[in-house]
Amino acid sequence: MQIRMKNNLIVMYQKNYLTSTGCNELQAVKKYQGINAYFELKEFLKSIDGKIIDVAFTYGDAFEKNDNNFWLPESLWEPI
Secondary structure (H helix, E strand, O other), X not given: OEEEEOOOHHHXXXXXXXXOOOEEHHHHHHHHHOHHHHXXXXXXXXXXXXXXXXXXXXXXXXEEOOOOXXXXXXXXXXXX
């Protein structure tokens, strides 16, 4: 399936507050996966900002199809 990513993804990703961890998505990645994963996620978000990409769904959650590494919350994209 193809989706159109919204603009300003880093800011939008930071708005996804996780009550289970007490921090937003980016902070959670940094805290639990390390600084390298944090920067990889930021670079990935920059690379898909505003673009049309292919996604795969795993248990109802969208992931970028090519590497299936990064969760894409529904608030970050629109179906096309």
